[in-house]
Amino acid sequence: MSTTETNSGTAPAQSASALASKNPATGDVISVHAIQSPEEVRAAVERARSAARSWNALGFDGRKQHLLRWVSYLLDHADELSELIHAENGKPVDDAYLELVLAVEHIAWAAKHAKKVLSPKKVAPGLLMANFSAVIEQHPLGVIGVIGPWNYPVYTPMGSIAYALAAGNSVVFKPSEYTTAVGNYLADSFRLANPELREHILTTVNGYGETGAALVTSGVNKIAFTGSTPTGKRIMAAAAESLTPVLLECGGKDAAIVAADADVKAAADAIAFGAMANSGQTCVGVERVYVDKRVSDEFITEIKKIIRDLKPGDAEGASYGPMTMPSQIDIVRSHIEDALEHGGRAVVGGADSVKERYIEPVVIVDADETCSAVVEETFGPTLTIRTVDSADEAIELANASRFGLASTVFSKNHGMEIARRLRAGATSVNSVLGFAAIPALPFGGVGESGIGRIHGEWGLKEFTRPHAIANQRFAIPGMALLSFKRTKMTTSLVKQTMKLLHGRYK
Numbered sequence: 476m477s478t479t480e481t482n483s484g485t486a487p488a489q490s491a492s493a494l495a496s497k498n499p500a501t502g503d504v505i506s507v508h509a510i511q512s513p514e515e516v517r518a519a520v521e522r523a524r525s526a527a528r529s530w531n532a533l534g535f536d537g538r539k540q541h542l543l544r545w546v547s548y549l550l551d552h553a554d555e556l557s558e559l560i561h562a563e564n565g566k567p568v569d570d571a572y573l574e575l576v577l578a579v580e581h582i583a584w585a586a587k588h589a590k591k592v593l594s595p596k597k598v599a600p601g602l603l604m605a606n607f608s609a610v611i612e613q614h615p616l617g618v619i620g621v622i623g624p625w626n627y628p629v630y631t632p633m634g635s636i637a638y639a640l641a642a643g644n645s646v647v648f649k650p651s652e653y654t655t656a657v658g659n660y661l662a663d664s665f666r667l668a669n670p671e672l673r674e675h676i677l678t679t680v681n682g683y684g685e686t687g688a689a690l691v692t693s694g695v696n697k698i699a700f701t702g703s704t705p706t707g708k709r710i711m712a713a714a715a716e717s718l719t720p721v722l723l724e725c726g727g728k729d730a731a732i733v734a735a736d737a738d739v740k741a742a743a744d745a746i747a748f749g750a751m752a753n754s755g756q757t758c759v760g761v762e763r764v765y766v767d768k769r770v771s772d773e774f775i776t777e778i779k780k781i782i783r784d785l786k787p788g789d790a791e792g793a794s795y796g797p798m799t800m801p802s803q804i805d806i807v808r809s810h811i812e813d814a815l816e817h818g819g820r821a822v823v824g825g826a827d828s829v830k831e832r833y834i835e836p837v838v839i840v841d842a843d844e845t846c847s848a849v850v851e852e853t854f855g856p857t858l859t860i861r862t863v864d865s866a867d868e869a870i871e872l873a874n875a876s877r878f879g880l881a882s883t884v885f886s887k888n889h890g891m892e893i894a895r896r897l898r899a900g901a902t903s904v905n906s907v908l909g910f911a912a913i914p915a916l917p918f919g920g921v922g923e924s925g926i927g928r929i930h931g932e933w934g935l936k937e938f939t940r941p942h943a944i945a946n947q948r949f950a951i952p953g954m955a956l957l958s959f960k961r962t963k964m965t966t967s968l969v970k971q972t973m974k975l976l977h978g979r980y981k
């Protein structure tokens with residue numbers, strides 16, 4: 476599939492009205508995309524609104540068939556798409572393939588479970604309303620505006636796109652300006668997998684933040700945003716004007732706890748991957764470690780052995796790629812410098828590890844808990860490690876963050892206990908990132924990590940509105956409660972019934 480053409484038309488040469496997608500390893504232009512104006516964004520949403528009606532009319536079974544066809548199409552073209560992700564985001568091709576596999580799992584889960592999760596549900600009306608039937612129906616919202624980041628350009632937006640589509644909505648997707656080619660590939664592939672469907676069920680609008688802002692105020696029925704916390708706050712403020720609901724998947728500062736009874740080698744292996752894969756540009760990547768003093772020396776020795784051998788690069792065999800977004804490089808450098816100025820000691824790499832396009836791995840121990848490398852999202856191949864006296868101290872420090880996205884625990888006997896005490900949307904016990912690969916688990920954060928959930932049943936329901944219907948099946952003589960014909964006798968009967976039902980809890 477050509478990446479120079481988008482489903483918004485062939486892009487002109489680069490100008491103020493076009494954006495060039497570039498390979499972060501080489502700076503080469505991959506494709507050029509026309510930027511949509513606010514009027515064009517509104518027009519795209521209107522086209523999607525009309526497409527939503529016919530898409531919803533297909534019902535759960537019809538949509539499932541089309542979504543699964545999309546899954547097969549993506550797998551048939553996995554090599555092509557993995558190469559494109561590699562070229563545009565910079566991650567190794569095998570990591571790109573893994574990202575695609577996880578995304579495909581989500582499409583399939585949403586397609587196969589939407590009917591069960593969203594079909595009308597009867598609920599008990601209660602004794603007082605025994606002459607009623609009560610049912611909850613879930614209706615799609617209409618058009619969902621999805622705004623995505625660049626770090627997992629297929630997996631992250633798919634957490635919204637697949638679930639919104641399975642629930643019967645159409646989607647207008649604004650991919651990140653750094654991964655516009657991948658975003659358009661997704662929309663094009665849905666269309667190519669389902670040529671008989673009408674257009675605009677899944678479509679893109681391209682551009683920078685202004686295009687995203689235009690989507691927020693375009694009349695969409697919900698915004699599903701994945702990106703940084705400051706942008707999430709701006710989107711929520713803009714959406715408040717029209718009470719457009721928002722789902723916000725924002726940043727994190729995820730901690731890993733290594734308890735005294737942990738399998739230290741397994742912990743070092745998993746945490747090294749969780750911290751450094753994708754150049755550390757993972758919202759649920761490990762950025763801080765709290766390790767019990769009884770295993771601290773052993774853990775630091777083990778993780779050093781693994782991390783010092785990691786090599787960033789563009790060639791096959793590289794551990795991870797370049798930094799996708801050039802402006803992040805200065806942030807990572809400043810966090811490393813701040814940590815080293817505030818008590819931190821680099822045990823792998825240091826300030827010199829930050830190069831022009833690549834950052835070599837950096838591990839810093841015992842930096843002050845108030846420095847930016849411990850408090851702010853770094854989003855680079857860096858890790859801070861602090862030795863603690865106990866699991867209690869580790870939990871307290873892990874929770875002392877304005878973020879609360881995900882977390883990791885290594886402990887042979889107390890993993891679940893520790894996990895339950897963490898203030899985070901997800902925890903992986905004795906592994907890293909496990910929750911992200913299980914479609915049935917909800918995904919999302921607390922605090923400044925966001926609002927709402929993608930994935931699983933929660934993710935399907937996010938893109939629907941519940942409609943509560945109470946249907947009076949027959950009238951009970953003398954029991955007209957909701958009528959001006961109500962008698963004293965009715966009230967006295969209700970009083971006796973209520974006493975029988977609820978008067979005994981003394």
Ligand code: NAD
Pocket residue numbers: 622623624625626627631649650651652682683684685686687688689691701702703704706707709710723724725726727757758759800852854880919920924925
């Ligand atoms: P970003 O906030 O800079 O941009 C995200 C998207 O928002 C882009 O498409 C951008 O064009 C758009 N945007 C920018 N300003 C906007 C505005 N005013 N209105 C509407 N849209 C606007 O984030 P990023 O740098 O692309 O992504 C990295 C961030 O994403 C990190 O903080 C990371 O933790 C977070 N992230 C979170 C999750 C999660 O699931 N919680 C997943 C992946 C990434």
